[in-house]
Amino acid sequence: MSKDKQFRLPEYQQYLVPKGPNSHGSMILVRATIPSSEVEPAHCGDGVEAQAIRIHLANDSLVVYNIYKPPPKRLEADALLTQATQELVLIAGDFNAHHPTINPTTTLNQNGHYLMELLTDFPEITLINTGEPTHILGGTLDLTFISTEFVPVAQWEVDDELTSDHFAKTTPLRMELLPPLPRPPPRWNYKKANWKLYQDELQKWYSINEPAEDIDQLNQDFTDAIQHAAEGAIPKTNPTNKHHKDYWFYNDEVREQNHRINTFRRHLRQYPSLRE
Incomplete structure (x- = not known):
C-alpha cells in the first residue's frame, strides 16, 4: 500500500510499512482494546521485509512478525529465531521456502533446506503448518511459527473464502489454557x-x-x-546454589564464544564453503 492511499479500519490499531521502491508494503492490525506497540524487527536478510509488533498480555507479551521474502532474496533467520529463545513469538509470512517437511509434494530449494536445518537448533520455536497448500496453485509459501509452549493451545487453518492468489491463514491461540507463569524468586529476604x-x-x-x-x-x-x-x-536472597556443569571456568566470555561458534556453524550450513 502506498503512502497516498490511506486505509482505516475502525476499532483497530494500524501498523503500516508503505509500499515503496524497496518494499512491497505490509500491515499489521490489532484490535484497539488490546495494548500493542511497534518494535524494531530482527534482520532477516538483505531485501527480506520484516515487520514486528508487541502485544502486551496480562503477565507477559507476544511479539508478532509479518515476513515477506521475495523469491530471489536469501533468508537469514538466525536473529529472528534467536528471539524465540528470549520471549514469546508468533512469526508468519511468505517465506518462499520449499522443503518436503513443509509440503511432501514440493521441490526442495536452498531457503527451505536452510530453514529446516535452523529449526533443529531452536527447539523453542515450532512450525505449525499442517501441509495444506497456501497458494491457489498448490504451493505452500506461507509459513507460521510460534513459541513451542504455545503449540498445545494453537490451531492453524487455511481460510478458503479470504483469498487472493494466497489463501488467508488463521492461528487462534487459546490463551486461557496456558498454565500461569511461575512467580519469580524473591529478591529480598x-x-x-x-x-x-x-x-x-x-x-x-x-x-x-x-x-x-x-x-x-x-x-x-x-x-x-x-x-x-x-x-x-534488607539482605538479598540466594534462591539457588545451582551452577553450570562447568562452573569452575564457565563465564560470560565462554558463553559469548560458544554463541559465536554456533552462529558460524549455522552460517556455514547456509553458505557452504567451496573448499574441501
Whole structure:
C-alpha cells in the first residue's frame, strides 16, 4: 500500500510499512482494546521485509512478525529465531521456502533446506503448518511459527473464502489454557530486614532532598530512594546454589564464544564453503 492511499479500519490499531521502491508494503492490525506497540524487527536478510509488533498480555507479551521474502532474496533467520529463545513469538509470512517437511509434494530449494536445518537448533520455536497448500496453485509459501509452549493451545487453518492468489491463514491461540507463569524468586529476604534502618534511610532522603516539580522525576527519585534504602537494610536472597556443569571456568566470555561458534556453524550450513 502506498503512502497516498490511506486505509482505516475502525476499532483497530494500524501498523503500516508503505509500499515503496524497496518494499512491497505490509500491515499489521490489532484490535484497539488490546495494548500493542511497534518494535524494531530482527534482520532477516538483505531485501527480506520484516515487520514486528508487541502485544502486551496480562503477565507477559507476544511479539508478532509479518515476513515477506521475495523469491530471489536469501533468508537469514538466525536473529529472528534467536528471539524465540528470549520471549514469546508468533512469526508468519511468505517465506518462499520449499522443503518436503513443509509440503511432501514440493521441490526442495536452498531457503527451505536452510530453514529446516535452523529449526533443529531452536527447539523453542515450532512450525505449525499442517501441509495444506497456501497458494491457489498448490504451493505452500506461507509459513507460521510460534513459541513451542504455545503449540498445545494453537490451531492453524487455511481460510478458503479470504483469498487472493494466497489463501488467508488463521492461528487462534487459546490463551486461557496456558498454565500461569511461575512467580519469580524473591529478591529480598524480608525475614532478616532491619526495618528501623530502612525507615531511617528514607527519612534521611526526605529531609535532605527537595521534591522535584516534574511528577515523572519525583517518581524516579522516590523509587531510587526506596531501592537505596532496601539495599542497605534488607539482605538479598540466594534462591539457588545451582551452577553450570562447568562452573569452575564457565563465564560470560565462554558463553559469548560458544554463541559465536554456533552462529558460524549455522552460517556455514547456509553458505557452504567451496573448499574441501
